[in-house]
Amino acid sequence: MSSLKVHNSYTRQKETFTSLTPGHVGMYVCGPTVSGESHLGHARPFITFDFIYRYLLHLGYKVRYVRNITDAGHFEEEGREAEDKIAKKAVVEKLEPMELVQKYTNLFHWAMHQFNNLEPNIEPTATGHIVEQIGMIEKIISEGYAYEVNGSVYFDVKKYAAHYPYGKLSGRILDDLLETTRDLDGQDEKHNRQDFALWKAAPPEHIMRWQSPWGEGFPGWHIECSAMSTKYLGEQFDIHGGGMDLQFPHHESEIAQSTICNRQIPARYWLHNNMITLNGRKMGKSYGNQIRLTEMFSGSHPLLQQAYSPMTIRFFILQTHYRSTLDFSNEALQAAEKGLKRLWEAYELLKKFEVGSAQPTDPALDEKVRGLLLGLDEFMNDDFNTAKVLANIFELVPVINSLKSGQIRPDAISPATIGMMKKYFTDYLENILGLKGEFAGDDHKLTGVVELLIDIRRDARTRKDYATSDKIRLQLLDLGIVLKDEKDGGISYSFA
Numbered sequence: 001m002s003s004l005k006v007h008n009s010y011t012r013q014k015e016t017f018t019s020l021t022p023g024h025v026g027m028y029v030c031g032p033t034v035s036g037e038s039h040l041g042h043a044r045p046f047i048t049f050d051f052i053y054r055y056l057l058h059l060g061y062k063v064r065y066v067r068n069i070t071d072a073g074h075f076e077e078e079g080r081e082a083e084d085k086i087a088k089k090a091v092v093e094k095l096e097p098m099e100l101v102q103k104y105t106n107l108f109h110w111a112m113h114q115f116n117n118l119e120p121n122i123e124p125t126a127t128g129h130i131v132e133q134i135g136m137i138e139k140i141i142s143e144g145y146a147y148e149v150n151g152s153v154y155f156d157v158k159k160y161a162a163h164y165p166y167g168k169l170s171g172r173i174l175d176d177l178l179e180t181t182r183d184l185d186g187q188d189e190k191h192n193r194q195d196f197a198l199w200k201a202a203p204p205e206h207i208m209r210w211q212s213p214w215g216e217g218f219p220g221w222h223i224e225c226s227a228m229s230t231k232y233l234g235e236q237f238d239i240h241g242g243g244m245d246l247q248f249p250h251h252e253s254e255i256a257q258s259t260i261c262n263r264q265i266p267a268r269y270w271l272h273n274n275m276i277t278l279n280g281r282k283m284g285k286s287y288g289n290q291i292r293l294t295e296m297f298s299g300s301h302p303l304l305q306q307a308y309s310p311m312t313i314r315f316f317i318l319q320t321h322y323r324s325t326l327d328f329s330n331e332a333l334q335a336a337e338k339g340l341k342r343l344w345e346a347y348e349l350l351k352k353f354e355v356g357s358a359q360p361t362d363p364a365l366d367e368k369v370r371g372l373l374l375g376l377d378e379f380m381n382d383d384f385n386t387a388k389v390l391a392n393i394f395e396l397v398p399v400i401n402s403l404k405s406g407q408i409r410p411d412a413i414s415p416a417t418i419g420m421m422k423k424y425f426t427d428y429l430e431n432i433l434g435l436k437g438e439f440a441g442d443d444h445k446l447t448g449v450v451e452l453l454i455d456i457r458r459d460a461r462t463r464k465d466y467a468t469s470d471k472i473r474l475q476l477l478d479l480g481i482v483l484k485d486e487k488d489g490g491i492s493y494s495f496a
């Protein structure tokens with residue numbers, strides 16, 4: 001089997017992967033800012049790095065997967081008065097900041113569970129590592145690459161760029177940054193406009209604040225990940241992952257900070273997934289075109305023609321190489337839903353097959369099946385190409401269906417090849433790609449129970465017994481069944 005090759009964003013080349021410590025992999029992935037509910041665009045990086053994590057485990061590595069929670073606000077680097085998303089949203093929702101953080105952290109974990117994502121080994125929070133962040137900032141100051149102004153501390157990008165390749169990851173050139181940086185309020189205290197905050201002095205109205213050697217304040221966005229990755233994975237580790245939109249300024253700033261503190265680039269391989277787009281435009285809150293995951297599962301967003309299950313969304317993402325853009329459409333998701341159902345039905349048939357005679361009666365077909373199966377390893381080792389993996393698997397679906405229908409004789413393929421096919425399908429569909437059967441809705445008994453509960457809930461709403469109505473809806477949601485109240489008074493449901 002060929003060795004694993006990954007596309008390293010830092011070198012812009014596909015490289016053979018070798019871990020720092022043989023048999024062990026350290027992987028850090030930037031997690032969510034828990035100031036609101038995750039949307040479809042957020043699903044892609046976490047599903048991407050879940051199947052990367054799963055494949056590394058499949059290869060036999062012992063992986064330490066660290067994915068952080070940003071709960072100290074998402075510092076808007078160029079925003080006026082250093083807006084804190086969490087503090088701002090807490091005021092809107094009339095919650096304490098950490099109450100808001102817990103609410104959306106729980107919702108994020110619930111969504112990851114629906115997608116069948118494995119949990120990371122360590123999930124550190126920014127607020128739990130203020131001491132480590134202050135320690136790194138002090139070291140950067142002592143090295144002469146940061147300065148304090150009015151209780152805020154800024155990283156000196158121009159000085160760093162004179163000694164290190166600033167902009168190498170993102171392809172940005174410092175002179176271009178100087179020309180394109182906007183004139184914004186609150187930037188006059190910086191030495192240079194492209195300098196970024198390591199620590200910000202907290203204005204009187206700022207809710208989340210901590211003591212520091214420079215007065216009360218809060219950390220900048222970038223220093224959080226540098227501190228947490230260093231603490232749990234060391235001064236240098238194997239893989240740093242995240243969405244392509246994080247290359248600049250977030251990951252570029254992480255590299256600069258960690259290089260000064262640790263005398264080396266933090267990660268050896270930088271992996272970035274591309275974006276999910278809607279009509280060719282990135283999906284995100286700033287564009288107002290995001291579809292929240294609960295809306296995807298329930299079909300309640302006006303852009304959706306129906307509800308889409310978590311496995312349909314996962315399969316939709318897996319069908320495209322992680323470094324390619326993925327454009328959302330109802331047609332594409334509906335095709336993914338049908339494709340997944342067809343694939344899973346074939347997998348269920350395959351699991352029931354009894355093997356035939358020792359020698360295949362159709363050696364050419366036997367060899368073709370083996371070649372398609374071995375191709376799965378080749379494609380996955382070629383920068384985790386799940387699109388080609390699924391294409392090969394789909395080529396085997398008609399073979400399975402023809403064996404079942406009798407169009408292909410049961411002894412046409414050898415017992416060893418049938419066994420190999422069963423193993424590869426289980427390894428790839430379930431263990432590596434993280435898919436699972438979700439067609440419990442076809443079971444008439446379960447359908448009957450759900451419809452009975454819907455009738456009880458409808459009666460409760462008629463009696464204005466909203467406590468019982470909400471209890472039924474929430475408990476069904478906990479079981480992965482999403483109720484949707486229609487405009488005409490009807491109630492539909494889907495399996496999340």
